[in-house]
Amino acid sequence: MNLNNSIESISQIISDPKIPELQQIGLIDEIALRNYKIKLEYHKLRKTKPIMDAIFDLSDKYNLSFDTINTILFRPRNKKSLN
Incomplete structure (x- = not known):
């Protein structure tokens, strides 16, 4: 699956009408x-724009600093385990 396909499928998921409901009960990070x-x-x-x-x-x-946006975009995320 390429990046565009994964972006489209996840975009469909986050636009689901149940997402706000899940957010309200704390099931969405x-x-x-x-x-x-x-x-x-x-x-x-x-x-369309330079970096x-x-x-x-x-x-x-998003009212975040340049460095925060840069970190979100380019620093690998440490995934938390449930175990």
């Missing part, structure tokens, strides 16, 4: 969801 949306938007912005402009746009939109 809000920060992980926000970070995923930032990554999706970054890939869309990069089609720095895309990061600054996201920084303004």
